[in-house]
Amino acid sequence: MASESREYPGGCCPAGQSLIARDLSCERDGRLLFADLNFTLAPGTALQVEGANGAGKSTLIRTLIGSASDFRGEICWGEQAYPRALTAMRASLLYIGHNAGVRRGLTPLENLAWYGATHGDAMAALEQVGLYGFEDLLCQQLSAGQNRRVALARLYLPGAQPLWILDEPLAALDVAGVASLEAQMNRHLEQGGSLLLTSHQPVGIAPLAKVNLADFQPQQSDLEVAYGD
């Protein structure tokens, strides 16, 4: 078995809560997407997951947040393993998925209040994502990019969770939006937060490790293991 172990370069985290995957294999609809994936996401580090469409990026993310439980191997949060560690991990998690979780019947301000933001914080965050003046419109009246910005405004709230897992955060953003978001991600990493993201574009974050799911395509022997039982 060609189990290529890839340790994250900056993964020498002392006792902080790291997200660790060991020999992780995921399958979806009976198809093994990737096998023997290893990484450690320590506080203050960022990891970009790459891969072609359908390579399993979203499945990996949904496995990490505990939405999909169909995996082999081990996922740990700090010293505890899933599923036991899930509650603790989710307490530190800020997840923005493919569907951003913006309620279309609410205004951007109400959407942020839903995530616990005070009025002042929400206004400041909306200003930073360039939605000042749109705070009282219903989200269904906003464009796709603007809705994406409403979701991303959560990243600008003070007291945002330390672990960010973002599925295609740069999608539907214009150039200025991408630059602002990259700056915010860098700030987050400097403050000791950690970040896992998928993106097809290059991301301007200073220390960025990459995992390409194409390197973890299941070998023939893995498939026999997977379908043998």
Added chain:
Amino acid sequence: METEQLATPLSASKSSSTSNPADTGASGINLSSAKSIPVANPVHVPGFHTLFRTELTLAVRRRSEIVNPLLFFVTVLAMMPLGIGPEPEMLARMAAGLIWVMALLATLLSQESLFRGDYEDGSLEQLALQAQPLYFPVLAKVLVHWMVTGLPLAVLSPLLGMMLNLDAAGYWPLMVSLALGTASLSLIGAVGAALTVALRRPGLLLALIIMPLYVPVLIFGTGTVQAALDGYSYGPQLAILGAILTAAAALAPLAAAGAIRISLEN
């Protein structure tokens, strides 16, 4: 008020219990400055009051969803005398059953959209990630659903009874039984709506799953009115409806929460 209380002290205590004791040393520098990110952050958990108010806001903004089932209910009942014939005696005998069946169909019609919007925009997934059990968001949703569908039907029912020549003795039992019964219908329907939320066109499947479960409510609902019309005490039937409602309120949101998690897996 409940929200503010939940937002700070409760979550603060939660974070201290979930954080690893070993972290405090590592993150000591971070914690000293006000703007830095603590290792285990207080997580915002919306209180029931916030959940309820948000659902109500959303429901009021989508007024058509409130008005359409109600209009459907009234229109079909107004057609009944045309189809069955205008003999007052016969209409009076059928009135309670007709009103109950229409209430059931109106609830069923509006049930499909209960979780759909939240599933499609991803907020259902966000809710499922929260530390609080899904029970409370589901309960808030069902409560609002009942307030905008079942409750208006119950309030309106004496008027419809009058239209169908229902005896005046049946008005009050009809109203109370509908109020209790439609709440159970909303709760039971939520399980079906949660099971089928990931399907593209759940309409008929939803009906097939839920309809059999509606039967006891229908039996005791019409039984209440019939007992009153026959001059008997209708207390026992109402008590059973109340018991069904209690059981449904306790169990249905749990089942719906489980079904939502299964639906989210795919």
